[in-house]
Amino acid sequence: MSDSLLARKYFDGIYIPAGLIIIGTVIVKREWTPYAVLIAIALGSLKYFNNLPKKVLKPDAFQEFELKEKTVISHNVAIYRFGLPSYNSILGLPIGQHISIGAAIEQPDGSTKEIVRSYTPISGDHQPGYFDLLIKSYPTGNISKHMASLAVGQSIRVKGPKGAFVYTPNMVRHFGMIAGGTGITPMLQVVRAIIRGRAAGDTTQVDLIFANVTPQDILLKEDLDALAAEDKGFRVHYVLDKPPAGWTGGSGYVTADMITQWLPKPADDVKILLCGPPPMISGLKKTTEALGFKKARPVSKLEDQVFAF
Numbered sequence: 474m475s476d477s478l479l480a481r482k483y484f485d486g487i488y489i490p491a492g493l494i495i496i497g498t499v500i501v502k503r504e505w506t507p508y509a510v511l512i513a514i515a516l517g518s519l520k521y522f523n524n525l526p527k528k529v530l531k532p533d534a535f536q537e538f539e540l541k542e543k544t545v546i547s548h549n550v551a552i553y554r555f556g557l558p559s560y561n562s563i564l565g566l567p568i569g570q571h572i573s574i575g576a577a578i579e580q581p582d583g584s585t586k587e588i589v590r591s592y593t594p595i596s597g598d599h600q601p602g603y604f605d606l607l608i609k610s611y612p613t614g615n616i617s618k619h620m621a622s623l624a625v626g627q628s629i630r631v632k633g634p635k636g637a638f639v640y641t642p643n644m645v646r647h648f649g650m651i652a653g654g655t656g657i658t659p660m661l662q663v664v665r666a667i668i669r670g671r672a673a674g675d676t677t678q679v680d681l682i683f684a685n686v687t688p689q690d691i692l693l694k695e696d697l698d699a700l701a702a703e704d705k706g707f708r709v710h711y712v713l714d715k716p717p718a719g720w721t722g723g724s725g726y727v728t729a730d731m732i733t734q735w736l737p738k739p740a741d742d743v744k745i746l747l748c749g750p751p752p753m754i755s756g757l758k759k760t761t762e763a764l765g766f767k768k769a770r771p772v773s774k775l776e777d778q779v780f781a782f
Contacts, residue, residue, distance in 0.1 A: 486520055487517040487520050488517075490513075490516070490517075491513035491514070491516065491517045492513075494509050494512060494513045494516075495509050495510055495513055497509075526561055526562070526563045526598065526601055527558075527559065527561060527562050527563065528562075528563055528564070528565025529557055529558060529562050529563070529564060529565065530564050530565045530566060530572070530631070530632065530633045530634055531632055532632060532633060532634065532635070533632065534632055535575055535630040535631065535632045536630065536631055536632065537628040537629070537630055537631075538555040538556060538557065538604075538628060538629060538631055539555060539556050539626060539627070539628045540553055540554070540555055540623050540624070540625050540626065540627055540628065540629070541554050541555060541556045541603065541625065542554040542625065543623070543625060546607075546692070547689065549609055549610045549611075549621075550607070550608070550609045550610070550692060551607075551608060551610075551620075551621070552595070552605055552606070552607050553605065553606045553608060553620060553623070554603050554604075554605050555603060555604055555605075555606070555629065555631075556602070556603055557601070557602055557603055557604065559602070560601065560602045561601050561602070562601060562602060563598040563601050564594065564598060564604050564633070564634075565598065565634070566594065566597075566598060566604075566633060566634050567634055567639045567640070568597070568639065568640035568662055568663060568666040569636065569638035569639050569640040569659060569662065569663055570593075570633065570634040570635060570636040570638065570639060571591045571592060571593040571633065571634070571635050571636050571659065571782075572591070572592060572593075572594065572631050572632070572633035572634065572635065573589050573590070573591055573631065573632050573633055573635055574589065574590055574591075574592055574616055574620075574629055574630065574631055575587060575588070575589045575630045575631075575632070576588055576615075576616060576619045576629070576630065578615045578616070578619060588615040588616055588619075589616075590615070590616040590617075591635060591636075592606050592608065592658070593658040593659040593662055593782075594606055594658075594662070595607050595658055595661055595662065595693070597662065597665065597666070599669065606620075607655065607658055607692060607693065608620050608621075608655070609654065609655045609692075636782070637772075637773060637774055637775050637780075638659075638746075638773070638775055638780055638782065639775065640663050640666055640667075642667075642670045642673070642674070642675040642677070643674070643675055643676060643677055644677075644744075645677065645742050645743060645744045646676075646677070646678065646737075646740070646742035646743065647677070647678040647679070647680070647737040647740075647742065647743050647744075648663070648677060648678070648679045648680070648737075648743075648744055648745075648746060649680050649682075649732070649735075649736030649737050649743065649744070649745045649746070650663075650664075650679065650680070650681040650682065650745075650746045650747075651681075651682045651684070651727055651732070651736075651745070651746070651747050651748075651749070651757055652681065652682070652683050652684070652747075652748050652749055653683075653684045653685070653727075653748070653749025653750055653753045654684075654685060654690065654692070654749060654750065655692065656747075656748030656749035656750075656782070657683060657692055657693060657697075657748075658748075659746075659748050659782045660681055660683075660746065660748060661693060661696070661697070663679075663746070664679055664681070664700060664707055665700070667679060667706070667707070668700060668703065668704045668706075668707065671704065671706075676706070677706065678706050678707075678737070679706065679707045679708070680708050680709075680710065680735050680736050680737065681697075681707070681708070681709045681710065682710045682712060682723070682727055682731060682732070682735055682736065683697070683709060683710070683711055683712065684712040684713075684714070684723075684726070684727050684749065684753070685711070685712070685713055685714070686713065686714045686715055687713060687714075687715050687717075688713065688716075688717060688720075691711060694711075697709045708735075710722065710723065710731070710735045711723065712724070712725070712726075712727055712731065714726065726753075726756075727753070727757065727760075728760075729760050729763065729764055732760065732761065732764060733764065738765075739764065739765040739766045739767075739778070743778070744777075744778055744779075744780060745761055745766060745778065745779045745780070746780050746781075746782070747769075747779065747780065747781040747782065748781065748782040754781050758779060758781065761779050762779075766778050766779050767779065769781060
C-alpha cells in the first residue's frame with residue numbers, strides 16, 4: 474500500500490536532507506549548486522526506492538521466517554507473529570489468497586514426512602515487517618501441533634501465494650459469507666480490505682454468518698464486533714451449536730432459513746464465500762444450490778457464485 478508523497482517519513486528522510494545539501498552548498502560555494510541539486514535528487518531517489526515495500530513470497534520455493542511473538546488466545550488457539558527480512562518487507566499476498574506452510578513431521582512409526590498445509594494470515598501487506606497467523610491446534614493436526622510447539626526464535630517454512638480467489642474492490646455488490654471456526658481468517662482478510670477501501674470508493678456490502686460450538690470458540694469476536702460497529706456495510710451473525718441460556722443469535726447448524734434471513738438473495742452481482750470444516754462446506758454447497766444459487770464446483774474458481782476457500 475503506497476504512502477502519500479507528503480507523508481512525514483518523506484519529509485524527514487528525503488526532502489529535509491536534500492534541502493540541507495542544497496542550502497549548505499549555496500552558502501559555501503554557490504557555483505556548485507547545480508551539482509548539489511543533482512546529488513540531492515540522486516540520493517533522494519535512492520532512499521525513496523529503498524523504502525518501497527519489498528515482496529518476499531516465492532510461489533515455487535519455501536523460505537524460512539522466524540517466530541517473533543506468540544499471543545495465546547485460549548488453551549488451543551494462538552496468534553503467531555513472524556518477522557520478515559526488513560522493516561519494509563511485505564509478503565506480497567493478494568487479498569483472498571493464502572500461504573503454504575511445510576514441515577518435516579515425525580510419524581507414529583518413527584519416520585518423518587513432509588506435511589504442507591494452507592493458512593491465511595490475519596495481517597496484510599499494509600502492515601510491513603511481519604505477518605500474523607491465527608492457528609487452532611488439533612490433537613490430530615500435523616502442522617497445527619507443530620506450530621503450537623514452536624518457541625520464539627524458531628522458524629517455519631513458507632511459500633505462496635496460493636489460491637484461486639483474489640479480491641478486487643467492487644467485484645460484487647454484496648458478499649454473503651459463511652465461516653466455521655478458523656475458517657474466519659480469509660473472511661476477515663476480505664472484510665478488512667473492503668473497509669480500508671471505503672475512502673477510495675469500495676461500496677461492497679458484507680453479511681457474515683460465523684458458526685462455532687460455544688461462545689468461547691468464537692475467534693476474533695472483538696475484532697469482528699469492532700469492524701461491524703465501525704462500518705454500516707458489514708454485519709456479522711453468530712451461530713452456536715451449543716448455545717448458553719439467553720443466547721440471542723442462531724442455534725444449531727447453519728440452515729437454509731438462516732441463509733435466507735441474513736445473506737443476500739441470489740443475483741449476478743452477489744457472491745457467497747464459504748470456509749470451514751469439509752462436512753460443513755459440503756452441506757452448505759447443497760443448501761445454497763437449493764436456495765437458487767449456482768451449483769458450486771468441487772474445486773472453486775474465481776468466477777463461481779459460490780466459492781469455497
